[in-house]
Amino acid sequence: MRPTGLLHLGNYLGALQNWVELQDDYDCIYCAVDIHALTTVESQADTNQIQSNIEDMILDWLAAGIDPERSIVFVQSQVPEVMTLHTLLSMVTPLGWLTRVPTFKEKVRQMDETEETVNYGLVGYPVLQTADIILYKADTVPVGRDQVPHIELSREIARRFNNFFGDTFPEPQAKLTESPLLVGLDGQAKMSKSLDNHLDLAATPEDTSKRVLTAFTDPQRTTRNIPGRPEVCNVYSMHQMFSSSTAVSAVYSECTTAARGCVDCKRQLAGSINDFLEPMRDRRKEYESRPGYVREILDEGGKRARAIAAKTIEEVYEKMGLAR
Numbered sequence: 001m002r003p004t005g006l007l008h009l010g011n012y013l014g015a016l017q018n019w020v021e022l023q024d025d026y027d028c029i030y031c032a033v034d035i036h037a038l039t040t041v042e043s044q045a046d047t048n049q050i051q052s053n054i055e056d057m058i059l060d061w062l063a064a065g066i067d068p069e070r071s072i073v074f075v076q077s078q079v080p081e082v083m084t085l086h087t088l089l090s091m092v093t094p095l096g097w098l099t100r101v102p103t104f105k106e107k108v109r110q111m112d113e114t115e116e117t118v119n120y121g122l123v124g125y126p127v128l129q130t131a132d133i134i135l136y137k138a139d140t141v142p143v144g145r146d147q148v149p150h151i152e153l154s155r156e157i158a159r160r161f162n163n164f165f166g167d168t169f170p171e172p173q174a175k176l177t178e179s180p181l182l183v184g185l186d187g188q189a190k191m192s193k194s195l196d197n198h199l200d201l202a203a204t205p206e207d208t209s210k211r212v213l214t215a216f217t218d219p220q221r222t223t224r225n226i227p228g229r230p231e232v233c234n235v236y237s238m239h240q241m242f243s244s245s246t247a248v249s250a251v252y253s254e255c256t257t258a259a260r261g262c263v264d265c266k267r268q269l270a271g272s273i274n275d276f277l278e279p280m281r282d283r284r285k286e287y288e289s290r291p292g293y294v295r296e297i298l299d300e301g302g303k304r305a306r307a308i309a310a311k312t313i314e315e316v317y318e319k320m321g322l323a324r
Protein backbone atom coordinates (compact mmCIF):
# COMPACT_ATOMS: atom_id res chain seq x y z
CA MET A 1 0.00 0.00 0.00
CA ARG A 2 1.33 3.44 -0.88
CA PRO A 3 1.84 5.53 2.26
CA THR A 4 -0.78 8.23 1.84
CA GLY A 5 -1.27 8.91 5.57
CA LEU A 6 -4.43 8.23 7.54
CA LEU A 7 -6.73 5.62 6.02
CA HIS A 8 -10.49 5.85 5.70
CA LEU A 9 -13.39 3.46 5.99
CA GLY A 10 -13.33 2.81 2.22
CA ASN A 11 -9.68 1.68 2.50
CA TYR A 12 -10.64 -0.62 5.36
CA LEU A 13 -13.49 -2.33 3.51
CA GLY A 14 -11.59 -2.37 0.19
CA ALA A 15 -8.36 -3.92 1.44
CA LEU A 16 -7.50 -3.92 5.14
CA GLN A 17 -10.42 -6.02 6.34
CA ASN A 18 -9.39 -8.74 3.93
CA TRP A 19 -5.70 -8.46 4.89
CA VAL A 20 -6.64 -9.05 8.52
CA GLU A 21 -8.59 -12.22 7.62
CA LEU A 22 -5.82 -13.57 5.37
CA GLN A 23 -3.54 -13.79 8.40
CA ASP A 24 -5.51 -16.86 9.50
CA ASP A 25 -4.67 -18.82 6.34
CA TYR A 26 -1.39 -17.44 5.00
CA ASP A 27 2.05 -16.28 6.07
CA CYS A 28 1.52 -12.64 5.18
CA ILE A 29 3.94 -9.86 4.28
CA TYR A 30 2.57 -6.31 4.36
CA CYS A 31 4.68 -3.49 3.03
CA ALA A 32 4.34 0.30 2.94
CA VAL A 33 5.71 1.06 -0.52
CA ASP A 34 7.49 4.37 -0.08
CA ILE A 35 9.65 4.01 -3.22
CA HIS A 36 6.47 3.73 -5.29
CA ALA A 37 5.36 6.99 -3.69
CA LEU A 38 8.34 8.63 -5.42
CA THR A 39 7.18 7.73 -8.92
CA THR A 40 4.93 10.76 -9.07
CA VAL A 41 7.01 13.11 -6.91
CA GLU A 42 7.33 16.66 -8.20
CA SER A 43 9.29 18.42 -5.48
CA GLN A 44 10.88 17.92 -2.10
CA ALA A 45 7.64 19.11 -0.54
CA ASP A 46 6.09 15.83 -1.71
CA THR A 47 8.71 13.77 0.11
CA ASN A 48 8.75 15.64 3.43
CA GLN A 49 5.55 13.93 4.51
CA ILE A 50 6.51 10.38 3.62
CA GLN A 51 7.79 9.27 7.05
CA SER A 52 4.86 10.66 9.01
CA ASN A 53 2.45 9.25 6.41
CA ILE A 54 4.03 5.82 6.91
CA GLU A 55 3.59 5.96 10.68
CA ASP A 56 -0.04 7.10 10.38
CA MET A 57 -0.81 4.34 7.90
CA ILE A 58 0.93 1.58 9.85
CA LEU A 59 -0.93 2.61 12.99
CA ASP A 60 -4.17 2.24 11.02
CA TRP A 61 -3.09 -1.25 9.91
CA LEU A 62 -2.33 -2.28 13.47
CA ALA A 63 -5.56 -0.76 14.76
CA ALA A 64 -7.45 -2.68 12.07
CA GLY A 65 -5.98 -5.95 13.32
CA ILE A 66 -2.79 -6.57 11.35
CA ASP A 67 -0.76 -8.57 13.83
CA PRO A 68 3.00 -7.97 13.66
CA GLU A 69 3.61 -11.21 15.58
CA ARG A 70 2.00 -13.24 12.79
CA SER A 71 2.71 -11.06 9.73
CA ILE A 72 5.80 -9.27 8.50
CA VAL A 73 5.12 -5.53 8.51
CA PHE A 74 7.77 -3.23 7.07
CA VAL A 75 8.65 -0.35 4.74
CA GLN A 76 9.79 -1.05 1.19
CA SER A 77 12.94 1.10 1.36
CA GLN A 78 14.18 -0.80 4.45
CA VAL A 79 15.03 -3.61 2.04
CA PRO A 80 17.37 -2.16 -0.61
CA GLU A 81 17.50 -5.62 -2.26
CA VAL A 82 14.16 -4.70 -3.86
CA MET A 83 15.94 -2.05 -5.95
CA THR A 84 18.59 -4.57 -6.99
CA LEU A 85 15.92 -7.01 -8.13
CA HIS A 86 14.04 -4.20 -9.91
CA THR A 87 17.16 -3.42 -11.98
CA LEU A 88 17.79 -7.08 -12.77
CA LEU A 89 14.17 -7.77 -13.73
CA SER A 90 14.22 -4.73 -16.01
CA MET A 91 16.79 -6.66 -18.11
CA VAL A 92 14.17 -9.27 -19.00
CA THR A 93 11.12 -7.00 -19.35
CA PRO A 94 10.24 -5.74 -22.84
CA LEU A 95 9.37 -2.03 -22.82
CA GLY A 96 6.18 -2.70 -24.79
CA TRP A 97 4.77 -4.78 -21.90
CA LEU A 98 5.04 -1.73 -19.66
CA THR A 99 3.76 0.99 -21.96
CA ARG A 100 0.73 -1.14 -22.85
CA VAL A 101 -0.48 -1.33 -19.22
CA PRO A 102 -3.81 0.60 -19.19
CA THR A 103 -3.10 2.24 -15.83
CA PHE A 104 0.20 3.59 -17.20
CA LYS A 105 -1.50 5.35 -20.09
CA GLU A 106 -4.16 6.71 -17.77
CA LYS A 107 -1.58 8.00 -15.27
CA VAL A 108 0.43 9.71 -18.04
CA ARG A 109 -2.75 11.44 -19.21
CA GLN A 110 -3.68 12.49 -15.66
CA MET A 111 -0.20 13.95 -15.12
CA ASP A 112 -0.40 15.92 -18.34
CA GLU A 113 2.75 14.20 -19.58
CA THR A 114 3.56 12.21 -22.71
CA GLU A 115 5.24 8.82 -22.97
CA GLU A 116 8.38 10.74 -23.99
CA THR A 117 8.52 13.09 -21.00
CA VAL A 118 7.25 10.88 -18.19
CA ASN A 119 9.79 9.69 -15.59
CA TYR A 120 11.34 6.30 -16.23
CA GLY A 121 10.27 5.31 -12.69
CA LEU A 122 6.62 5.47 -13.68
CA VAL A 123 7.22 3.28 -16.72
CA GLY A 124 9.03 0.76 -14.52
CA TYR A 125 6.38 0.82 -11.76
CA PRO A 126 5.09 -2.71 -12.56
CA VAL A 127 8.67 -4.04 -12.57
CA LEU A 128 9.25 -2.66 -9.09
CA GLN A 129 5.88 -4.07 -8.07
CA THR A 130 6.96 -7.46 -9.40
CA ALA A 131 10.19 -7.18 -7.41
CA ASP A 132 8.09 -6.39 -4.30
CA ILE A 133 6.25 -9.66 -4.75
CA ILE A 134 8.80 -12.16 -5.99
CA LEU A 135 11.71 -10.96 -3.84
CA TYR A 136 9.88 -12.77 -1.02
CA LYS A 137 8.85 -15.63 -3.34
CA ALA A 138 5.23 -14.75 -2.62
CA ASP A 139 2.78 -16.93 -4.52
CA THR A 140 -0.47 -15.06 -3.78
CA VAL A 141 -1.28 -11.36 -3.87
CA PRO A 142 -4.58 -9.97 -2.55
CA VAL A 143 -5.78 -7.34 -5.02
CA GLY A 144 -8.84 -5.57 -6.30
CA ARG A 145 -10.06 -6.23 -9.84
CA ASP A 146 -8.28 -3.12 -11.21
CA GLN A 147 -4.89 -4.55 -10.16
CA VAL A 148 -5.29 -7.91 -11.92
CA PRO A 149 -3.45 -6.78 -15.11
CA HIS A 150 -0.46 -5.82 -12.93
CA ILE A 151 -0.34 -9.27 -11.33
CA GLU A 152 -0.60 -10.88 -14.77
CA LEU A 153 2.37 -8.79 -15.82
CA SER A 154 4.27 -9.87 -12.70
CA ARG A 155 3.58 -13.48 -13.62
CA GLU A 156 4.91 -12.91 -17.13
CA ILE A 157 8.07 -11.21 -15.85
CA ALA A 158 8.69 -14.04 -13.35
CA ARG A 159 8.09 -16.62 -16.10
CA ARG A 160 10.47 -14.87 -18.47
CA PHE A 161 13.16 -14.71 -15.80
CA ASN A 162 12.66 -18.42 -15.07
CA ASN A 163 12.89 -19.24 -18.80
CA PHE A 164 16.14 -17.29 -19.18
CA PHE A 165 17.91 -18.29 -15.98
CA GLY A 166 16.19 -21.40 -14.64
CA ASP A 167 13.38 -21.96 -12.19
CA THR A 168 13.71 -19.34 -9.47
CA PHE A 169 10.42 -17.60 -8.76
CA PRO A 170 6.87 -18.85 -8.23
CA GLU A 171 4.44 -17.19 -10.64
CA PRO A 172 2.29 -15.05 -8.32
CA GLN A 173 -1.48 -15.47 -8.44
CA ALA A 174 -3.98 -12.69 -7.83
CA LYS A 175 -6.35 -13.37 -4.97
CA LEU A 176 -9.40 -11.32 -5.83
CA THR A 177 -11.02 -9.57 -2.95
CA GLU A 178 -14.71 -8.92 -3.37
CA SER A 179 -15.47 -5.97 -1.19
CA PRO A 180 -18.50 -3.72 -1.01
CA LEU A 181 -17.84 -0.34 -2.59
CA LEU A 182 -18.40 2.38 -0.04
CA VAL A 183 -19.89 5.52 -1.57
CA GLY A 184 -18.60 8.93 -0.54
CA LEU A 185 -20.54 11.05 1.96
CA ASP A 186 -21.34 13.40 -0.91
CA GLY A 187 -22.90 10.57 -2.88
CA GLN A 188 -19.99 10.23 -5.32
CA ALA A 189 -19.24 6.68 -6.42
CA LYS A 190 -16.16 6.25 -4.24
CA MET A 191 -15.04 7.32 -0.78
CA SER A 192 -11.79 9.23 -1.28
CA LYS A 193 -9.58 11.53 0.74
CA SER A 194 -8.90 13.81 -2.23
CA LEU A 195 -12.66 14.37 -2.66
CA ASP A 196 -13.00 15.03 1.10
CA ASN A 197 -16.03 12.75 1.26
CA HIS A 198 -14.46 10.19 3.60
CA LEU A 199 -14.55 8.94 7.19
CA ASP A 200 -11.09 8.49 8.73
CA LEU A 201 -10.57 5.32 10.75
CA ALA A 202 -8.69 7.38 13.32
CA ALA A 203 -11.40 10.05 13.76
CA THR A 204 -13.05 10.48 17.16
CA PRO A 205 -16.67 9.32 17.57
CA GLU A 206 -17.72 13.00 17.71
CA ASP A 207 -15.95 13.89 14.45
CA THR A 208 -17.31 10.78 12.77
CA SER A 209 -20.87 11.69 13.81
CA LYS A 210 -20.42 15.28 12.60
CA ARG A 211 -19.25 14.09 9.19
CA VAL A 212 -22.01 11.49 8.86
CA LEU A 213 -24.55 14.28 9.46
CA THR A 214 -23.26 15.99 6.27
CA ALA A 215 -24.05 12.93 4.12
CA PHE A 216 -26.19 13.43 1.03
CA THR A 217 -29.55 11.68 1.04
CA ASP A 218 -32.39 11.22 -1.44
CA PRO A 219 -32.33 14.58 -3.31
CA GLN A 220 -36.10 14.44 -3.91
CA ARG A 221 -36.82 14.34 -0.19
CA THR A 222 -36.78 18.09 0.35
CA THR A 223 -39.08 18.05 3.40
CA ARG A 224 -39.65 15.53 6.14
CA ASN A 225 -43.21 14.69 5.14
CA ILE A 226 -42.17 13.52 1.65
CA PRO A 227 -41.54 9.74 1.65
CA GLY A 228 -37.93 8.88 0.78
CA ARG A 229 -36.38 6.41 -1.66
CA PRO A 230 -33.85 4.34 0.28
CA GLU A 231 -32.65 2.65 -2.91
CA VAL A 232 -31.11 5.95 -4.13
CA CYS A 233 -29.94 7.15 -0.71
CA ASN A 234 -26.31 6.59 0.26
CA VAL A 235 -27.18 6.79 3.97
CA TYR A 236 -29.36 3.73 3.44
CA SER A 237 -26.58 1.92 1.56
CA MET A 238 -24.28 2.59 4.53
CA HIS A 239 -26.95 1.34 6.96
CA GLN A 240 -26.88 -1.90 4.96
CA MET A 241 -23.16 -2.21 5.65
CA PHE A 242 -22.98 -1.11 9.27
CA SER A 243 -26.41 -1.51 10.93
CA SER A 244 -28.20 -4.69 12.03
CA SER A 245 -30.71 -6.28 9.64
CA THR A 246 -33.57 -5.29 11.99
CA ALA A 247 -32.40 -1.68 11.89
CA VAL A 248 -32.08 -1.77 8.10
CA SER A 249 -35.68 -3.05 7.73
CA ALA A 250 -36.90 -0.29 10.05
CA VAL A 251 -35.00 2.37 8.07
CA TYR A 252 -36.62 1.14 4.86
CA SER A 253 -40.17 1.07 6.11
CA GLU A 254 -39.97 4.31 8.11
CA CYS A 255 -38.26 6.17 5.26
CA THR A 256 -40.74 5.10 2.59
CA THR A 257 -43.65 6.12 4.82
CA ALA A 258 -42.06 9.38 5.97
CA ALA A 259 -42.14 8.10 9.55
CA ARG A 260 -38.51 9.11 10.11
CA GLY A 261 -36.51 12.17 9.24
CA CYS A 262 -33.11 12.13 7.56
CA VAL A 263 -31.32 13.76 10.49
CA ASP A 264 -32.44 11.00 12.88
CA CYS A 265 -31.59 8.42 10.26
CA LYS A 266 -28.04 9.80 9.96
CA ARG A 267 -27.64 9.94 13.75
CA GLN A 268 -28.54 6.27 13.93
CA LEU A 269 -26.06 5.51 11.14
CA ALA A 270 -23.32 7.42 12.95
CA GLY A 271 -23.99 5.23 16.01
CA SER A 272 -23.65 2.05 13.93
CA ILE A 273 -20.41 3.26 12.32
CA ASN A 274 -18.98 4.27 15.69
CA ASP A 275 -19.83 0.82 17.11
CA PHE A 276 -18.07 -0.74 14.13
CA LEU A 277 -14.98 1.41 14.66
CA GLU A 278 -14.80 1.02 18.42
CA PRO A 279 -12.54 -2.09 18.57
CA MET A 280 -10.14 -0.33 16.16
CA ARG A 281 -10.10 2.77 18.36
CA ASP A 282 -9.32 0.63 21.41
CA ARG A 283 -6.42 -1.10 19.65
CA ARG A 284 -5.13 2.24 18.35
CA LYS A 285 -5.08 3.60 21.92
CA GLU A 286 -3.05 0.61 23.06
CA TYR A 287 -0.45 1.08 20.32
CA GLU A 288 -0.34 4.85 20.84
CA SER A 289 0.30 4.38 24.55
CA ARG A 290 3.71 2.89 23.73
CA PRO A 291 5.83 5.63 22.13
CA GLY A 292 8.26 4.35 19.51
CA TYR A 293 6.43 1.01 19.25
CA VAL A 294 5.44 1.45 15.59
CA ARG A 295 9.09 2.07 14.67
CA GLU A 296 10.13 -1.02 16.67
CA ILE A 297 7.60 -3.10 14.75
CA LEU A 298 8.90 -1.76 11.44
CA ASP A 299 12.54 -2.38 12.44
CA GLU A 300 11.76 -5.96 13.34
CA GLY A 301 9.64 -6.49 10.20
CA GLY A 302 12.39 -4.94 8.05
CA LYS A 303 14.93 -7.39 9.50
CA ARG A 304 12.70 -10.38 8.80
CA ALA A 305 11.98 -9.17 5.26
CA ARG A 306 15.66 -8.53 4.56
CA ALA A 307 16.63 -12.00 5.66
CA ILE A 308 14.33 -13.48 2.99
CA ALA A 309 15.39 -10.91 0.40
CA ALA A 310 19.11 -11.55 0.91
CA LYS A 311 18.67 -15.26 0.19
CA THR A 312 16.70 -14.54 -3.00
CA ILE A 313 19.29 -12.06 -4.26
CA GLU A 314 22.08 -14.53 -3.61
CA GLU A 315 20.25 -17.09 -5.72
CA VAL A 316 19.51 -14.54 -8.47
CA TYR A 317 23.17 -13.42 -8.60
CA GLU A 318 24.26 -17.00 -8.96
CA LYS A 319 21.72 -17.78 -11.69
CA MET A 320 22.58 -14.60 -13.62
CA GLY A 321 26.33 -15.18 -13.31
CA LEU A 322 27.00 -11.97 -11.37
CA ALA A 323 29.98 -11.32 -9.10
CA ARG A 324 29.33 -11.92 -5.36
Ligand code: SF4
Nearest residue numbers: 228233235255262265
Ligand atom coordinates in the same frame (compact mmCIF):
# COMPACT_ATOMS: atom_id res chain seq x y z
FE1 SF4 B 1 -32.03 8.30 3.34
FE2 SF4 B 1 -32.69 7.73 5.83
FE3 SF4 B 1 -33.47 10.04 4.69
FE4 SF4 B 1 -34.53 7.75 3.94
S1 SF4 B 1 -34.70 8.66 5.96
S2 SF4 B 1 -33.80 9.39 2.59
S3 SF4 B 1 -32.80 6.34 4.10
S4 SF4 B 1 -31.37 9.42 5.16
